[in-house]
Amino acid sequence: MSRTFLGMPATAPRGVGHLRGDEPFPAAARRALADPQLRRNLGHATTTIRARSGAVIRELPDWEQLRAAGSAIKADVLARLPELLEQLEAAVTAAGGTVHWAADAVEANRIVTDLVAATGSDRVMKVKSMATQEIGLNEALAAAGITAVETDLAELIVQLGEDRPSHILVPAIHRNRAEIREIFLRAMPGVDPALTDEPAALAAAARRYLRQTFLTTPVAVSGANFAVAETGTIAVVESEGNGRMCLTLPETLITVMGVEKVVPTWRDLEVFLQLLPRASTGERMNPYTSMWTGVTPGDGPRAFHLVLLDNGRSAVLADRVGRQALHCIRCSACLNVCPVYERTGGHAYGSVYPGPIGAVLSPQLTGVEDNASLPYASSLCGACYDACPVKINIPELLVHLRAAHVAARRRPTAESVAMAAAAYAMDHPAWYAAVQRAARLTRLAGRRGRGLPPPLSGWTIGRDLPEPPAQSFRDWWARR
Amino acid sequence: MSSRDLVLGRLRAALGPDPAAPADVPRDYRPAGGPADVDLLARRLTDYRATVHRCADGEVARVVDEVLGGRRVVVPPGLPRRWLPGTVEAVTDDRLGSARLAAVDGVVTAAAVAVAETGTIVLDGAPDQGRRIITLLPDVHVCVLRADQVVAGLPDAVARLDPRRPLTWISGPSATSDIELDRVEGVHGPRHLHVVILPPGPPS
Numbered sequence: 001m002s003r004t005f006l007g008m009p010a011t012a013p014r015g016v017g018h019l020r021g022d023e024p025f026p027a028a029a030r031r032a033l034a035d036p037q038l039r040r041n042l043g044h045a046t047t048t049i050r051a052r053s054g055a056v057i058r059e060l061p062d063w064e065q066l067r068a069a070g071s072a073i074k075a076d077v078l079a080r081l082p083e084l085l086e087q088l089e090a091a092v093t094a095a096g097g098t099v100h101w102a103a104d105a106v107e108a109n110r111i112v113t114d115l116v117a118a119t120g121s122d123r124v125m126k127v128k129s130m131a132t133q134e135i136g137l138n139e140a141l142a143a144a145g146i147t148a149v150e151t152d153l154a155e156l157i158v159q160l161g162e163d164r165p166s167h168i169l170v171p172a173i174h175r176n177r178a179e180i181r182e183i184f185l186r187a188m189p190g191v192d193p194a195l196t197d198e199p200a201a202l203a204a205a206a207r208r209y210l211r212q213t214f215l216t217t218p219v220a221v222s223g224a225n226f227a228v229a230e231t232g233t234i235a236v237v238e239s240e241g242n243g244r245m246c247l248t249l250p251e252t253l254i255t256v257m258g259v260e261k262v263v264p265t266w267r268d269l270e271v272f273l274q275l276l277p278r279a280s281t282g283e284r285m286n287p288y289t290s291m292w293t294g295v296t297p298g299d300g301p302r303a304f305h306l307v308l309l310d311n312g313r314s315a316v317l318a319d320r321v322g323r324q325a326l327h328c329i330r331c332s333a334c335l336n337v338c339p340v341y342e343r344t345g346g347h348a349y350g351s352v353y354p355g356p357i358g359a360v361l362s363p364q365l366t367g368v369e370d371n372a373s374l375p376y377a378s379s380l381c382g383a384c385y386d387a388c389p390v391k392i393n394i395p396e397l398l399v400h401l402r403a404a405h406v407a408a409r410r411r412p413t414a415e416s417v418a419m420a421a422a423a424y425a426m427d428h429p430a431w432y433a434a435v436q437r438a439a440r441l442t443r444l445a446g447r448r449g450r451g452l453p454p455p456l457s458g459w460t461i462g463r464d465l466p467e468p469p470a471q472s473f474r475d476w477w478a479r480r
Numbered sequence: 481m482s483s484r485d486l487v488l489g490r491l492r493a494a495l496g497p498d499p500a501a502p503a504d505v506p507r508d509y510r511p512a513g514g515p516a517d518v519d520l521l522a523r524r525l526t527d528y529r530a531t532v533h534r535c536a537d538g539e540v541a542r543v544v545d546e547v548l549g550g551r552r553v554v555v556p557p558g559l560p561r562r563w564l565p566g567t568v569e570a571v572t573d574d575r576l577g578s579a580r581l582a583a584v585d586g587v588v589t590a591a592a593v594a595v596a597e598t599g600t601i602v603l604d605g606a607p608d609q610g611r612r613i614i615t616l617l618p619d620v621h622v623c624v625l626r627a628d629q630v631v632a633g634l635p636d637a638v639a640r641l642d643p644r645r646p647l648t649w650i651s652g653p654s655a656t657s658d659i660e661l662d663r664v665e666g667v668h669g670p671r672h673l674h675v676v677i678l679p680p681g682p683p684s
Binding site for chain 2: 008010044045072073076081082086101102154157172173200202203204215233241245248249266267269273287289292299300310313
């Protein structure tokens, strides 16, 4: 953990968690593009969700007003984040909960591991949570001899398939029903060998498999969709009921949330509960939303721990333009409309946060040098901005981060040398005319599309080099 | 330095000595107070595969008999006994263990609020709704609602509810979209949700 400059905003530490990929986006994307099954699965799923989400959003006459309110509430949260967190801490504590602060992934993992160990259980059940994926909690628990059981169906598919999540909402979006059936037959203990690939049958198999885990595991870990500063109320939005199981049945509940998930008032939930389900699963309302404030005697867990996680968020907050990435409510609408995500899938982004929001959030959490290719993983088409329920201007952030990345590179590149030379020539008319004449000579060198020699060849790998005209406009003008 | 001081110090440093003024939140969206349309609630519930019954208070026992007759149900301590037919074996929840609750077939509760626009019922743990666990483990949930508990939209429901109580918002039976992003009903929560809507007003 970096303690060099106490109190200075810090990025997420290396060597822990899942914010950094093993290879740059273009290399990973090229492999994904070569997998036709993956592209079919993604195309089918994103087409389905876009149609459903669009239909329920059109039902609301005030969708744009809700987006504006959601965006403004999040901007207000960021401007007052320290005081809201202190207010949240006081409210949760007053309601019988315990609040912990984690500067980074290492500290959060240690806090949760110690809390689980203190219950005496060697098993913990989990509700799907991006924050715990981000910090690599399951690996940290395993290192301490504690088994983490993922209870969300898609997370279970990923865990049983020894796979990595590829979507914020549906981590197994890259798998189709036939592949899921194979994973269950191979890795789910006690599964019926006659299992079909009907989604209802697959869901029923998960229900049977996890029932005993729910009834016997004394400790659960969840994330949080929202935490209300004024009341200390935590909200978890879900569909299957695995969330209700984990939030209700165990004796001890541990919730890990990024600090930006706080909202100021109870009333603010009237905005986000309208935005999130329609943008996310394309439902008017998700099947189950659980809200709790501290502990309720006789109902639910007897001990509640809330872990407030920084892990790079302070560094994102320090960037006045970049901080709007912290508005994100993890709906994944930007993934579902992104032409790049639809073709490459989530694994290519390396981080647990894929798609357009991942391309702007991950490099800021880690520092842009550790995810340098992600700000370029976009065509800047702007569909993500239109789809975002809290109006994060992702294209603006992508350009901002590209500029930050270029500024961070001190060594001149072939591109920067070429651009500087072009700028000089365009500033000096005589030079410009001479360069144009020289460019015409390259017609003798080769045919169109042949590409440039090194070190400029990188530019023409994916592009045709335009053929210089036989006569420049200036020549034509001078001769008429 | 504690981690609390470290995190708060980092966040204050990130905002700088002159943080942006808190933004005014425009709340131009539809406010609470719209007409509560019970027919819309019924349609939206049906749309998400809940079964809707509309009847008088005196007919609730007949509906419960249709759904759960001959089976074992758990009920919260404050549930009106007149809603239970003689054909069900009713167990009153007295901090029953989870294994016991998992073995019953159904649960009958009242509700706190219902949202017409989204087809949502909300339970708040009052004596006629009980602990959260009793509506979670049984496979059939019959929820009895008075029409005056129906509100138009989310802002109305948030205004009516008390955040200090444990709240469960339920929109249809347990479902998942995790397989090919297609919605399938029936995972871990009750796979069958029946909502009984009574006429407005307190029961006689």
